[in-house]
Amino acid sequence: MGRSKIAITIDEETLGTIDRLVSEHRFPNRSQAIQEALDEKLSRLARTRLAQECAKLDRGLEQALADEGMDGELAEWPDY
Numbered sequence: 001m002g003r004s005k006i007a008i009t010i011d012e013e014t015l016g017t018i019d020r021l022v023s024e025h026r027f028p029n030r031s032q033a034i035q036e037a038l039d040e041k042l043s044r045l046a047r048t049r050l051a052q053e054c055a056k057l058d059r060g061l062e063q064a065l066a067d068e069g070m071d072g073e074l075a076e077w078p079d080y
Contacts, residue, residue: 018030
């Protein structure tokens with residue numbers, strides 16, 4: 001995947017934290033620290049959106065759809 005260079009403006013406190021993490025060798029450089037933070041945030045947003053969409057589902061309807069056509073097959077299933 002290609003990379004693009006961008007310019008960002010961040011507050012001094014955040015920059016100080018990033019620089020401290022780089023000096024502690026937790027990240028190789030500022031760019032990598034910011035890249036990983038952004039990737040993590042975007043991943044969380046994606047999971048949150050999925051959870052929100054799932055919450056919109058009607059459990060009863062979803063169960064009915066899952067059970068549809070299973071009436072005849074259920075009798076053939078072994079007891080556990």
